[in-house]
Amino acid sequence: MVRPQFSFMCGVCKRRIDVGSSHLVRMYMKEPSVGPALQSSLDTYYVETQCVPGEIHINIVVVDANGRYRGTKHSTIRSLSSVDEESIDSLRKMLRFGGSFSSILTMVLRGEPLVICGEEEACQYWSRALTRFFAIRTYETTEWFSLIEEVIRRFGTRADLRHGTMVLCDAGLINHALKVFPDTAVVELRRRTVHRGKDSVFAKNLVKMLNAIPASEGKAMVTLVNTQIDGLRTLLTDIVQQLRERISDTLIVGTAKMSEIELVEELMRKTLSPDLYASLGEHMKHEELFLLAPHIIRAVKPLADAVSATLERADKTRP
Amino acid sequence: MTQDSADSGLLDDIKARKKTAKICLVGDGATGKTTFIRYMESGQLALCATNIPRTPFIDIGTTRLGDCTVVMMDLAGQRNPDTHPLDHMPVTALRGADVLLFFFSIDNFGSFMSVEAWYNEVKRLFESWGQPIPPCILVGNKTDLDRAVESINGEEWVSSHDSFVAYYEISLVTGHNVVLLVDALRTLLSEGPEVFVSRS
Numbered sequence: 001m002v003r004p005q006f007s008f009m010c011g012v013c014k015r016r017i018d019v020g021s022s023h024l025v026r027m028y029m030k031e032p033s034v035g036p037a038l039q040s041s042l043d044t045y046y047v048e049t050q051c052v053p054g055e056i057h058i059n060i061v062v063v064d065a066n067g068r069y070r071g072t073k074h075s076t077i078r079s080l081s082s083v084d085e086e087s088i089d090s091l092r093k094m095l096r097f098g099g100s101f102s103s104i105l106t107m108v109l110r111g112e113p114l115v116i117c118g119e120e121e122a123c124q125y126w127s128r129a130l131t132r133f134f135a136i137r138t139y140e141t142t143e144w145f146s147l148i149e150e151v152i153r154r155f156g157t158r159a160d161l162r163h164g165t166m167v168l169c170d171a172g173l174i175n176h177a178l179k180v181f182p183d184t185a186v187v188e189l190r191r192r193t194v195h196r197g198k199d200s201v202f203a204k205n206l207v208k209m210l211n212a213i214p215a216s217e218g219k220a221m222v223t224l225v226n227t228q229i230d231g232l233r234t235l236l237t238d239i240v241q242q243l244r245e246r247i248s249d250t251l252i253v254g255t256a257k258m259s260e261i262e263l264v265e266e267l268m269r270k271t272l273s274p275d276l277y278a279s280l281g282e283h284m285k286h287e288e289l290f291l292l293a294p295h296i297i298r299a300v301k302p303l304a305d306a307v308s309a310t311l312e313r314a315d316k317t318r319p
Numbered sequence: 320m321t322q323d324s325a326d327s328g329l330l331d332d333i334k335a336r337k338k339t340a341k342i343c344l345v346g347d348g349a350t351g352k353t354t355f356i357r358y359m360e361s362g363q364l365a366l367c368a369t370n371i372p373r374t375p376f377i378d379i380g381t382t383r384l385g386d387c388t389v390v391m392m393d394l395a396g397q398r399n400p401d402t403h404p405l406d407h408m409p410v411t412a413l414r415g416a417d418v419l420l421f422f423f424s425i426d427n428f429g430s431f432m433s434v435e436a437w438y439n440e441v442k443r444l445f446e447s448w449g450q451p452i453p454p455c456i457l458v459g460n461k462t463d464l465d466r467a468v469e470s471i472n473g474e475e476w477v478s479s480h481d482s483f484v485a486y487y488e489i490s491l492v493t494g495h496n497v498v499l500l501v502d503a504l505r506t507l508l509s510e511g512p513e514v515f516v517s518r519s
Contacts, residue, residue: 011467040475062428071428071468 004067004241010049011075012057017049040064044073088218090129091225095210102207103197107185108134109232109291111298112198113161115177116168118189120144123168126189131166133225136233137295139164146170151180158182163298201287236292239268240299246271247302260293267303334415339388340508341415345437346422347430348373348396351460354491355422356380356391359501365491373397377404377412384505392416398436409444418507419455425488426464431472438480454512455483458500463490484512 007018047059060074094101107114108130116123123144131139142165145151151169161167161184169177171190178186178195186195206228213221247267268277297303334340344352353374354365359382365371378393392412394404404412413419421437423430434457445452459473470488477483485503489496 009465011465014465068471069469070472071431073428073467 004045004063006063006067006069008059008061008069008072010051010057011059011072012077013051015051017047017051017059019045019047040066040068042070084219084222087133087222091133091210091221092215092218094126094129094133095207098192100192100194100197102203103185103194103199104130104187105134105203105206106198106200106291107194108139109136109200109203109229110198110294111135111137111139111164112294113163113165113181113184114167115161115181115184115186116166116189117174117177117186118171120146120168120170122189126187127166127168134229135164136229136236136292137164137299139166141166141168144168144170145173148173148176151176155180160184163294200290202291232288232291235288236295236299239292239296242272243267243296243300243303247300260297261289263303263307264289264293264296331415334417337388338386339390340384340417341390341392342418342420342504343392343394343413343416343441344420344422345394345441346396346420346458347424347427347433347437350396350422350424350427350430351458351491352393352396352420352422353378355420355458355460356393358491358497359389359391364494364497376402377408384501385509387508389504389508405440405444410448413441413444414448414450416453418504419453420458421455421483422458422460423468424464425459425461426467428467431459431468434476438482442482452482454507455480456500456503456507457483457486459486459488461490461492462488462495463493 005019007016009015010017042062042064045061045063047061049057049059051057056078058074058076058078059072061072062070064070097104104114116126118126127141131141140162142154145154145168147170151173155161157180159181161181167177167181171188174186174188183196185197187193187197188195206225209224210221213224297307344355346352351365353371356378357371357380358364360380374393374395376395380391380393382389382391394412395402397403398405400406419441421434423434438455442452457473457477459468459470473486473488477486484507487496487500487503489500491497
């Protein structure tokens, strides 16, 4: 539909890859490229293709605003079998967390800031696994903190973490972490608890499905997760691209009393053609929009500006 | 008259009398700047391009183009802070240049992305000296290798930056378009950038 269609030569096997026409291609948009000030803006896409059985060829390609291929930043090869064993193991370990796992997923899928408290090795493992499987856009992990003094030196006594940030702390700092980051979800690995986490139907269903897959079908777990998250990524790319093309500043009015989802929904309704809006609706449920809304707001600049202006106004009027 | 403009006038006068010109080559490492200088000096293509060492700081070459003696300044491609000629001797390296060649490698998208950083830095230096940036040529080298940068990037870059007069895709291994680039340099030095503007 709105996915850019272009073709390029695979940097690994030199075969022609037609993005958009092949079902063997999985693609999602990374951050817009920071680079030469050309007439068109450039976006970077991550394209995975299974050109050869047992191998995944990964190309990081640059595409302009018209969907025209501009170049390849990086090409690499990944062996399917070795990655899968590792991935299956990681997913199984994460599922052992228990009932609150879906709220961790929800936070990561929405790109919300997250604090993880536990043993250093476990924290690093969780951070790597969560961002690898469930982060829709780039997630930034800050360094490990083992002393409260280090946390305070870095963040002060009270801090609002940025979107897409993960902080790893020692298990003993849990009470301090809850105080220093009063508005952030905190995962306590030792007690398998999530403080201030949000949950979503999408994440709950995903966890339910993963738990239902028999242990012998490990690969199915990985495929399920990849398909679900790639679906969200593609949806995000489609919506963001459409909104970027069609949005005008005059449309962003009256944002003060709207929730994130209402704002994005209203904007999509006003901006997109009725056909496109209806077709997006078919592919997307309310819970998916709940997960994507923060990403959409941050990716569409006029929208992000309008939301931050509204927040500033709200701050000023607060006694 | 300021000291800078007086120096600049004197430099132009000496260059005109002695018929000398200065070309500066900038761009990321491994994009073919040194190979190009060697080609200009010897006329030999880099048939075995693997044995060219990295330019640690600056390399200077000379050649004749028409009736003009050309000094070529090849600046290191690794822009490490405080170890680059643009930090320590920007005047020697750049000032008085008649042409700037911005190199990138067609098989390396990152080197094309870096062109903007190089251009901005060079432009800032010329602005600080109160001089206009000289005519620039964008050179995409290594057309003999698998392409990672489409031609449209270079074409669009040149059309969106007034200082750039031309874009050439060359190979210093096969000789593809190298003669065209050298001809362009000769024309630029003898007839000025207006020729390119009227051609375009």
